[in-house]
Amino acid sequence: MSSNAEPDVRTRIARLFVYPVKSCAGVAVTEAPLTETGLDLDRAWMVVDEAGEFVSQRELPRMALIRPQLKHSEVVLRAPGMLALHLAADQVAAPARVRVWDDEVEAWDMGDVAAQWFTDFLGTKLRVARFDPEVKRASNTKWTGGVEALNQFSDGYPLLVASEGSLAELNRRLAAAGHAAVGMERFRPNIVLAGLEAQDEDRLDVLRIAADREVLLKPVKPCPRCPIPDIDPATAESTPYVSEALRQYRSNPIVDGAITFGMNAIVLEGIDATLRVGQDVTANWVFA
Numbered sequence: 001m002s003s004n005a006e007p008d009v010r011t012r013i014a015r016l017f018v019y020p021v022k023s024c025a026g027v028a029v030t031e032a033p034l035t036e037t038g039l040d041l042d043r044a045w046m047v048v049d050e051a052g053e054f055v056s057q058r059e060l061p062r063m064a065l066i067r068p069q070l071k072h073s074e075v076v077l078r079a080p081g082m083l084a085l086h087l088a089a090d091q092v093a094a095p096a097r098v099r100v101w102d103d104e105v106e107a108w109d110m111g112d113v114a115a116q117w118f119t120d121f122l123g124t125k126l127r128v129a130r131f132d133p134e135v136k137r138a139s140n141t142k143w144t145g146g147v148e149a150l151n152q153f154s155d156g157y158p159l160l161v162a163s164e165g166s167l168a169e170l171n172r173r174l175a176a177a178g179h180a181a182v183g184m185e186r187f188r189p190n191i192v193l194a195g196l197e198a199q200d201e202d203r204l205d206v207l208r209i210a211a212d213r214e215v216l217l218k219p220v221k222p223c224p225r226c227p228i229p230d231i232d233p234a235t236a237e238s239t240p241y242v243s244e245a246l247r248q249y250r251s252n253p254i255v256d257g258a259i260t261f262g263m264n265a266i267v268l269e270g271i272d273a274t275l276r277v278g279q280d281v282t283a284n285w286v287f288a
Contacts, residue, residue, distance in 0.1 A: 007282035009204060014164055014194035015184065016277055020075045020087075021128075022046040022100075022153045023056035024066040025233060026188060031276040034215060036267060037150045038158035039190050039275070041070065045087060045110070046129050046153040047118055052098040054153070057228045060122050061236045077117070085117045087128070098129045100153050105135050129153075139266060143221040149266035157264035160223055161201050162189035166261060169198035173245045182242055186229040189262050191217075193281060199250075201263050203286050210280040215270030224258035225250075 017026040022043045033040040046054050047063070057063045069076045077085040092108035099105075109115075110128040118126040131137075131152040139149040139157050151158055162184065171181040184192055193201060202222060209215040225246065230238045243259065252260040 015192035043153040162262035216268040219263035222260035
């Protein structure tokens, strides 16, 4: 298809989310700068145990109740029964070495006050780490097609893209089974697209976004889902009917039959552009 041909798909950005602290609640934003590691400050901090291993809602579902707020030079964290914790965006306490999945990386410890805050709220001894921007943590090139796609503390890719259509289909199935609808917050995407049919994001090629400069994002890998979508972000209680519903129709052979929802994406062009809710997005279908 020539570059002048009409694109297969025209859609727009419906919602944007940033997750400053890995596995804590996200922040819905109307705009966000795009960096080489994804949206600015996304997964810039991570909570770790005494061995430096990351922890998440999988083990500590109450992390869902920790709600960040983005300020000019800091992130403010609030949780039930706790005074606010302020994490300066440009201050750290000491070097640290931490582990996220298979990657062990140099990072920065955020000090004893932050550590005690998370320890008190979550009931186990914890520290808080800040990603070191000098570290290069790359996505698996098997999926990126050899492109060096960098991450901070995300699971493995700079961005996660989902669609309103996919959530609507899940909620249709939940309603048919007598369950309440769920929100997109459970799936922790960075970019939510409007105007697509269910799971259309699975088969989109490069996303071209009409930002203040050309932005090209490439979906590269379906996102396998762990039990985190079962956790109600308002209560931190598990509602396993979400995974049960997905299991009925979202087994994906591309990732060995894992249950998937949304697409991991990488940045091809557009670093330092600003993404905004409402921006137009065009793409073509990927044909096998």
